[in-house]
Amino acid sequence: MIAYRTLDDADLAHKRVLVRVDLNVPMDCGRVTDDTRIKAILPTIRAITQKGGKAVLISHFGRPKGRDESQSLAPLAKALEAQLGHSVAFASDCVGAAAESAIARLAAGDVIVLENTRFHAGEEKNAPEFIQALASLGDVYVNDSFSTAHRAHASTAGLAGVLPAYAGRSMQGELDALTKALEAPERPVLAVVGGAKVSTKLELLGNLVHKVDILVIAGGMANTFLAAMGHKVGKSLCEHDLGDTARAILEEAKTAKCEIVLPVDAVVTKEFKANAAHRVVDVDHVADDEMILDAGPASVAQVVEKLKGVKTVVWNGPFGAFELPPFDAATVAVAKEVAALTKAGRLLSVAGGGDTVAALNHAKAGCDFSYVSTAGGAFLEWLEGKALPGVEALKPGASA
Numbered sequence: 001m002i003a004y005r006t007l008d009d010a011d012l013a014h015k016r017v018l019v020r021v022d023l024n025v026p027m028d029c030g031r032v033t034d035d036t037r038i039k040a041i042l043p044t045i046r047a048i049t050q051k052g053g054k055a056v057l058i059s060h061f062g063r064p065k066g067r068d069e070s071q072s073l074a075p076l077a078k079a080l081e082a083q084l085g086h087s088v089a090f091a092s093d094c095v096g097a098a099a100e101s102a103i104a105r106l107a108a109g110d111v112i113v114l115e116n117t118r119f120h121a122g123e124e125k126n127a128p129e130f131i132q133a134l135a136s137l138g139d140v141y142v143n144d145s146f147s148t149a150h151r152a153h154a155s156t157a158g159l160a161g162v163l164p165a166y167a168g169r170s171m172q173g174e175l176d177a178l179t180k181a182l183e184a185p186e187r188p189v190l191a192v193v194g195g196a197k198v199s200t201k202l203e204l205l206g207n208l209v210h211k212v213d214i215l216v217i218a219g220g221m222a223n224t225f226l227a228a229m230g231h232k233v234g235k236s237l238c239e240h241d242l243g244d245t246a247r248a249i250l251e252e253a254k255t256a257k258c259e260i261v262l263p264v265d266a267v268v269t270k271e272f273k274a275n276a277a278h279r280v281v282d283v284d285h286v287a288d289d290e291m292i293l294d295a296g297p298a299s300v301a302q303v304v305e306k307l308k309g310v311k312t313v314v315w316n317g318p319f320g321a322f323e324l325p326p327f328d329a330a331t332v333a334v335a336k337e338v339a340a341l342t343k344a345g346r347l348l349s350v351a352g353g354g355d356t357v358a359a360l361n362h363a364k365a366g367c368d369f370s371y372v373s374t375a376g377g378a379f380l381e382w383l384e385g386k387a388l389p390g391v392e393a394l395k396p397g398a399s400a
Helices: 036-050 074-084 096-104 121-125 128-135 169-183 202-208 219-228 240-255 297-307 329-343 356-362 377-383
Strands: 016-020 054-058 089-091 111-114 140-143 165-167 189-193 214-217 259-261 265-269 278-282 291-295 312-316 348-352 371-373
Touching: 016 036, 036 054, 036 074, 036 169, 074 089, 074 111, 089 096, 096 111, 121 128, 165 169, 169 312, 169 348, 169 371, 169 377, 189 202, 189 297, 202 214, 202 240, 202 377, 214 219, 214 297, 219 240, 240 259, 259 297, 265 297, 291 329, 297 329, 312 329, 312 356, 312 377, 329 348, 329 356, 348 356, 356 371
Parallel strands: 016 054, 016 140, 054 111, 089 111, 140 165, 189 214, 189 312, 214 259, 312 348, 348 371
Antiparallel strands: 265 278, 265 291
16 A cells, blocks of 8 residues: 555644645636536645645646746636635735745635746746745645646645645545555456557556456457457557557466456447447458447447456546447446446446546446546556656655
8 A cells, every 4th residue: 555644644733735736627718617626626625724724725727838827827716716615815926926925914724826837937847946936835735636646847746855745635535546446456356448549558558467357448449459359340440550569468468367358249330420320240240341439239248247246447448439429338338337336335446537537427427436536647657557756755755
């Protein structure tokens, strides 16, 4: 299990607590269109203020090249205030006089959002002088942004090297869920890996065959494996040049005693559009002018049967083109089965990355999973077995 300090270990009374959050949320004309990440940080803010700390929130937004008022965090301070039910101040910079004076006015239990850290080049460079400028504003550092933990930036990793560092509630929940799913899971473990291309998930597949007992390969990437095994996949999305790689992964799985599950039938069509004419065929009968857009009912039944015998499920990626009905059927069916088994107490289920959250929400199943991560890159890098700078920095001995 990962050892890291949490808010339960921290004395925060009257202290300035620099909290790395992720306020990089979807916006439209200055209005937040998805407040999932805002809601996720509320428990941490409340824990800090209830302990008498001053919550000083730092975040990036977008990819500005220097100061860009169109990417200011000012609207996010207002959005947070509405969710928190508590006044939230805003500082026009994240370092320097503007930040210092705004923080100096805070009383115990107050909350402030500092301006976009990416207005300064030192953020992404993890520059020592920028780290020190940020650190001078706080007494304690809390990281509550797992979604940015794969970046070795000043506010995600650098600060933990100069201030006492702790995991926030959202970070703590994410690490606990991922540890239970992959580092110390209840076995057998089944992983679903879908998505378009094998090339984007080579490290993920290479790691999982040594971590899980059953690996279900789905989505467009399954076509590459089917083609590598000699099946014709017609006009389907397929990386034919990765045939040798796919076969090597299959062999590696055999050595690791990891069972690979591939589609046995498919829903095929001649047009990539919603409600296109389609048919179900076994994987040996895809015509040259057809493309696979979903796994078929026999493939779904095969996965459902496997689910009955496992204790832990890790899910990344859809089974098909779930945005286009009826090619969402396999994703919806398997998601609902995992959700039902989880709700019945028979499974621990952890999902995240890429289109996964959207796919599970489409299936109306995500709310019944044990944990659904909104982190994209960080979730994937964790599954790939990589050390995340923002997490490593929280381990005992890693910071001041």
